[in-house]
Amino acid sequence: MSNRKPALATRLAQALRYLDADTGAVIPPIQPVATYARDEAYQPRKPYWYRRDGNETTAHAEAIIAQLEDAAEALLFSSGMSAASAVIDAMAAGAHVVVPEVMYHGVLDRFQNAAAKKRLEVTYYPAGDLAAMAGAMRPGQTRLVWAETPNNPYWEVTDIAAAAAIAHGAGALLLTDCTGTAPCATRALEFGADISFHSATKYLNGHSDITAGVLSMRETGDFWDDLILTRKLQGTVLQSFDAWLLIRGMRTLFLRYERATENALTFARHFEGHQALEAVLYPGLPSHPGHEIAMRQTRGGFGGMLSVITTGTERTAIDVVRACEVFYPATSLGGVESLVEHRKTVSGEGFPVHPRLLRLSIGIEDVADLIADFEQALERALAP
Numbered sequence: 344m345s346n347r348k349p350a351l352a353t354r355l356a357q358a359l360r361y362l363d364a365d366t367g368a369v370i371p372p373i374q375p376v377a378t379y380a381r382d383e384a385y386q387p388r389k390p391y392w393y394r395r396d397g398n399e400t401t402a403h404a405e406a407i408i409a410q411l412e413d414a415a416e417a418l419l420f421s422s423g424m425s426a427a428s429a430v431i432d433a434m435a436a437g438a439h440v441v442v443p444e445v446m447y448h449g450v451l452d453r454f455q456n457a458a459a460k461k462r463l464e465v466t467y468y469p470a471g472d473l474a475a476m477a478g479a480m481r482p483g484q485t486r487l488v489w490a491e492t493p494n495n496p497y498w499e500v501t502d503i504a505a506a507a508a509i510a511h512g513a514g515a516l517l518l519t520d521c522t523g524t525a526p527c528a529t530r531a532l533e534f535g536a537d538i539s540f541h542s543a544t545k546y547l548n549g550h551s552d553i554t555a556g557v558l559s560m561r562e563t564g565d566f567w568d569d570l571i572l573t574r575k576l577q578g579t580v581l582q583s584f585d586a587w588l589l590i591r592g593m594r595t596l597f598l599r600y601e602r603a604t605e606n607a608l609t610f611a612r613h614f615e616g617h618q619a620l621e622a623v624l625y626p627g628l629p630s631h632p633g634h635e636i637a638m639r640q641t642r643g644g645f646g647g648m649l650s651v652i653t654t655g656t657e658r659t660a661i662d663v664v665r666a667c668e669v670f671y672p673a674t675s676l677g678g679v680e681s682l683v684e685h686r687k688t689v690s691g692e693g694f695p696v697h698p699r700l701l702r703l704s705i706g707i708e709d710v711a712d713l714i715a716d717f718e719q720a721l722e723r724a725l726a727p
């Protein structure tokens with residue numbers, strides 16, 4: 344028997360070499376169940392005895408992600424937001440945390456809410472700015488540093504290893520949200536993050552048919568146990584059918600991500616310097632301020648997320664979205680289909696985002712169709 348360890352892409356394609364011992368089926372079953380009978384000694388047979396603990400299907404998806412992240416454990420939630428909220432809830436009352444001043448608006452809202460209710464003390468830093476992050480730290484008091492990289496919607500890149508050194512130097516944990524570059528591209532724990540968070544709704548699932556969130560941790564311990572308990576008592580564990588769809592989606596993660604990266608690079612290069620655009624923001628372009636770090640850190644490719652700032656007015660930007668015929672005018676990212684959104688409309692009036700910024704999630708379609716579609720949309724929106 345060969346002692347060669349299969350590559351991650353192989354392990355994912357085979358859902359960790361799943362094989363049903365009874366039937367030989369190569370696809371895992373779905374286990375929809377709310378309760379479990381105990382054994383003869385009246386003990387639970389597995390680490391779950393009720394639906395809110397999880398089940399075999401969810402545990403299988405977690406095992407796959409733990410391998411992908413090289414994590415001790417992974418925990419799946421019913422959405423990215425419920426996973427992020429569990430971390431916020433698990434913070435001790437009055438804890439000091441350091442978070443980006445602009446990032447995914449839902450997570451930012453939860454931190455702002457916790458600060459307004461005096462549950463947490465929050466200091467904000469400009470995304471990607473390590474000097475500001477270091478300046479925000481209170482050694483011995485700061486419990487968590489949150490870094491979204493690349494960061495919505497300008498895609499600032501944070502050097503994870505440097506951020507980990509800053510966080511650890513003050514006795515804090517570093518949590519990274521690398522949703523924009525799936526774990527097949529950014530292995531955050533390897534660079535020193537303590538917790539890797541992903542909205543698994545995005546690249547991990549890849550088909551825009553579930554919401555899911557995952558926390559993967561380098562080392563387990565009290566904080567981890569608290570997260571498990573929070574998930575159990577809030578009932579936010581990922582449901583069986585969704586876990587099954589996630590397992591199916593992850594089989595093609597490497598393939599989808601590679602194609603999305605290839606398409607996004609071609610798309611970004613085509614539109615950089617376009618007369619109808621003021622800027623193309625994509626870490627894969629050498630003109631992006633985070634390009635050098637992204638080259639080191641996102642080894643599996645820059646992914647499919649980019650933003651553009653149109654010329655004209657806010658109305659022009661919205662009209663570009665309305666004129667697209669191949670891109671869907673929808674929110675989200677990381678699916679096989681390409682999406683475009685006017686970020687200010689989606690984030691809400693008070694959110695600090697450029698009024699002419701469009702966020703694009705480049706999918707796996709023929710890139711010539713995507714380029715032609717965006718060209719015609721720009722032309723129509725800017726027509727006098």
Ligand code: PLP
Nearest residue numbers: 422423424447522542544554555
């Ligand atoms: N973090 C980032 C970077 C996101 O883009 C999103 C969703 O768009 C989330 C977190 C929240 O995840 P979910 O929509 O799965 O709740």
